Amino acid sequence: MFFHPPDFCVKVIVMSLFKKKCENRILPRHIAIIMDGNGRWAKKHSLPRSSGHVAGAKTFKDIARYCNKIGLEYLTVYAFSTENWKRPKEEVDNIMNLLRDYLKDAENFKSDNIKVKFIGNLEPLADDIKALMKKDEEGSKDATGLKLNIAVNYGGRDEITRAVKKIVADGVKPEDITEDTVSDNLYTAGMPDPDFIIRPSGEYRLSNYLIWQSAYAEYWFSDILWPDFKPRHLEEAIDDFNRRNRRFGGV
Numbered sequence: 326m327f328f329h330p331p332d333f334c335v336k337v338i339v340m341s342l343f344k345k346k347c348e349n350r351i352l353p354r355h356i357a358i359i360m361d362g363n364g365r366w367a368k369k370h371s372l373p374r375s376s377g378h379v380a381g382a383k384t385f386k387d388i389a390r391y392c393n394k395i396g397l398e399y400l401t402v403y404a405f406s407t408e409n410w411k412r413p414k415e416e417v418d419n420i421m422n423l424l425r426d427y428l429k430d431a432e433n434f435k436s437d438n439i440k441v442k443f444i445g446n447l448e449p450l451a452d453d454i455k456a457l458m459k460k461d462e463e464g465s466k467d468a469t470g471l472k473l474n475i476a477v478n479y480g481g482r483d484e485i486t487r488a489v490k491k492i493v494a495d496g497v498k499p500e501d502i503t504e505d506t507v508s509d510n511l512y513t514a515g516m517p518d519p520d521f522i523i524r525p526s527g528e529y530r531l532s533n534y535l536i537w538q539s540a541y542a543e544y545w546f547s548d549i550l551w552p553d554f555k556p557r558h559l560e561e562a563i564d565d566f567n568r569r570n571r572r573f574g575g576v
């Protein structure tokens with residue numbers, strides 16, 4: 326075993342530059358990601374769409390771990406929308422199986438101290454998936470690191486409609502309804518709104534994602550397909566976030 330001083334010095338310099346970079350910038354509190362482009366990535370590599378989702382699931386884990394490492398407070402990822410049921414049954418089954426595999430993986434994020442929560446209308450999901458989700462949430466409830474929301478069968482309009490129904494069912498008088506009343510009845514109740522929304526794959530839309538919560542979010546779009554999305558792309562996006570001038574309707 327040889328010791329290479331130049332290698333060691335390079336490592337120290339790179340680490341201290343990374344530390345300095347992290348110290349001097351503002352991290353968003355809550356990043357939300359639309360994990361798009363799995364299908365096109367698979368096509369590009371002459372693979373079935375299911376392989377794109379497998380690669381996308383790996384990227385999801387890598388990026389969640391990286392967000393935890395840099396000290397991000399909240400990350401919300403769009404894994405399956407209320408509209409995704411329209412896809413061929415085989416593809417829906419593939420995505421559900423990936424979710425199942427992820428949930429069964431006992432290691433998951435336990436050793437990473439990541440707190441997991443599933444948001445969306447979970448009712449129509451398979452019973453075993455619902456049970457595993459509950460177990461995952463229970464098992465990570467005391468984690469103090471990244472708070473990770475995984476949106477499954479999630480739709481922003483569906484979420485707002487459900488909130489309105491709940492408010493009405495609770496008998497709240499119209500004059501007592503405020504914006505906070507609505508926020509408090511969303512899946513994200515008690516969390517800060519996402520301040521940064523990332524959508525790779527060259528699409529420039531929200532696709533029914535966190536439409537109430539993203540009223541004042543900053544957006545970052547890129548042509549990178551989700552399976553190719555690396556921590557350095559996240560860093561690039563955060564650097565861009567730091568250059569934004571957020572006025573929230575003021576001057």
Ligand code: FPP
Binds near residue numbers: 360362381423427
């Ligand atoms: C969008 O790409 C992606 C989805 C609808 C599924 C996202 C699922 C994963 C990343 C894997 C499962 C996640 C977990 C949490 C284990 P697309 O299929 O619309 O791609 P395309 O627009 O290129 O066709």
